[in-house]
Amino acid sequence: MNGTSSSHRPLPSVISPVRISSRPADLAAIGPLLTEAQAAVGDVPALLDLAKTAAATAPKPCEGRTAFLWEILASVTAVDVAAGRVLEPHLDAAAILGQAAALPAMDGRDYPDFDGIHFDGAWGVFAAEAPGLRLEAKATDGCFLLHGAKPWCSLAAQLDHAVLTAHVEGGGRAAFAVDLHADGVSFADPAWTSRGLREIRSGTVHFDAVPAVPLGGPGWYYQRPGFAWGGMGVAACWLGGTVAVARNFTASLQRAADAGREPDQIALAHVGEIDRTLAALTGYLAQTAARIDAGELCDGGAWREALRVRGSVATAAERIQTLVSQNLGPAPLAFDEAYGKRMADLALYIRQHHAMRDDAQLGSLTLGSDSQW
Template sequence: MTPFDAVRPVLGSFRTAPTPRGVGRTRHNLGVLADAAARDLDVARLAEAHLDAVTILAELGGPAVPPGSCWGVWASEPPGVEVRAHHDDGAWRLTGRKPFCSGAAGPCTHALVTAHADDGRRLFAVDLAADGLTVTTGEWRATGMRGSAAATVDLDDVAAVAVGGPEAYLDRPGFWHGAVAVAAAWFGGAVGVAAPLRRAGREGRLDDHGLAHLGAVDAGLDAARCLLRGAAVSLDTEPGEPVATARLRALRVRAVVEAAVDATLCRTGRALGPGPLVRDAEHARRVADLEIYVRQSHAERDLATLGALAGDADVTL
């Protein structure tokens, strides 16, 4: 089975017309992501990026999504590495290096790429069949997330289509809505990791300490689930909210989900010991995948940002 074969059913389950958000689409799509992540975080990571790309294209008036295509969003910009965009004879061209490009070696057929132009940072749609693209694989050394392992892509005067104006990618509520979708995938991954612990509880194989771990995991995951559902309802009913509102919500959701993920990873291991990690290849892979995926969080930096906003936040019931 190719990576696209595994991702295609998930992409077909999303509701994206006319846009991926609103009228109940958000909760449905977050549920699709979470369910996929509980089974396979590599697939969920690629599907989440495609959903984000389709949403961005709808919100910023980008080109149409070709039937059967799979999109990535390549926005990583570590220090000292960048892509430059220049406008020549009425067309945009991209040159530079972009690291951490999930799906670049398959199954992605297109990508949204951030690049720096004379008027600021912009977002561009790129057909991965275009001339001038070189994909370097084999740099991913981690055990986790190998199925969506990020490659490095070098662009040499590659044709591109601008999506929105300067800084439009970040300066919109949808950027933070997409951050919630990532948290939904983290949540699903934690549900998958916790499955052996729940099974041990059902089968009466846990002592009091194990049951305490299961109770804590269940409480944390249920809190995360409730917050994700509430966020989905808000996005479906208030899609035109201010950026500040979307940002505060996303930071809260991600903080709660990340805490539930951390607790699930730790407590499942403490309750069950090394057995599942050494004898159950699927469980061991889920743990390794989730430990990598949740590091998309900025950890204490995100909590510090949330803390700076929390003083004026409404916390009434």
């Protein structure tokens, strides 16, 4: 996947960041990261190193530079969707650990107790559930031990640590930090046959009495506003992949025009639709990031806003993929490896959005509160 086929056109020497609201001078700081991301395409260890490097300087949500955080995520994903898929959970884990460390004392002890957890490794976030699989955390002799299985653990065998959710005694789920190199951790063969995100293999991890550090109490992981902020960070990645698809499209039309084949009215109309869609999305994300930094989305309303952001970006991504695919036809899907990879990667990534089910959840929240419209 590191090779370059004869059908590839050379990438520009300067890879443009995806702008949401930052000044050009600030966006220029992302440039070296994007160059490293391009060099690491298809190389998972290199992408994990990239994530660790980015985490050292990337802002966390609600610290005054949320838009810049999202620009980092979007820009890296515009270079390569899989690169963004590696970066996002590592940065999210760093944010979760920071939020947990700021919690007050609970149940007579401080949460969390980070003794033995090393932060210089690569992190993932595993919160998915699946029928027939259950991960439980049991309090034993003053600590928690994990028992059971966790599905959809992307790159687990190549990570050092993870933030994950587990069922706890008394009901509900809580978050824990776990060392993935600990005794009792085993990785099932994911049998990953996907054509999208082929290098981001996701499978089941088994835990047999594995020590874990609690991050807050039952329900904290889902109730904190950071859960919504993290969900919007994923949407920023979707945006970045979509911008890359759109850039590829306009570059193809420009090359054709340079060769004497001007775009027809349908192609121009689709470019116009893509332009206004992306302008509206980036404006919406800029506004939302500013609201997070102003402390306006630090309560139950944060998840409602996350559903809006994620739904808007996912819908736009699917629409823009359709427009571009219809215009460019089968040739790039068949012969342009970079284009085909991006389209397949993005199509799988946005399936983290639950489409009409998420809209139904948003509708329920809308009916139960005052609408902004």
